[in-house]
Amino acid sequence: MEFTEMPASKPILFDAEKCTGCNSCVEICQVDVFIPNPDKGAPPVVLFPGECWYCGSCVVVCPVKGAITLRHPLMNQVHWVEKSHLAT
Ligand code: SF4
Numbered sequence: 417m418e419f420t421e422m423p424a425s426k427p428i429l430f431d432a433e434k435c436t437g438c439n440s441c442v443e444i445c446q447v448d449v450f451i452p453n454p455d456k457g458a459p460p461v462v463l464f465p466g467e468c469w470y471c472g473s474c475v476v477v478c479p480v481k482g483a484i485t486l487r488h489p490l491m492n493q494v495h496w497v498e499k500s501h502l503a504t
């Protein structure tokens with residue numbers, strides 16, 4: 417899986433080879449980011465990526481590990497480093 421676009425424009429990525437199209441993620445999303453795919457068994461269609469609030473429910477509910485990936489915006493990907501680990 418390649419991450420070539422900015423997370424904010426594509427907060428949700430599906431792995432079409434793993435996704436079974438069960439639509440559990442569609443049903444649990446409270447802001448209707450995606451809809452069921454008209455092609456049965458295919459990953460849902462992301463309609464409103466800008467509505468995603470990164471709650472992670474869709475990833476938690478998915479029964480297939482790796483079928484759906486949530487990408488947080490870059491500004492939310494800050495990693496805190498303990499002061500003791502910094503060079504002095
Ligand atoms: S992270 Fe939350 S808001 Fe975003 S698509 Fe998944 S369920 Fe919906």
Ligand code: SF4
Pocket residue numbers: 430434435436437438439440441442459460477478479480483484
């Ligand atoms: S819950 Fe997982 S397997 Fe089901 S449609 Fe969503 S990504 Fe695919």
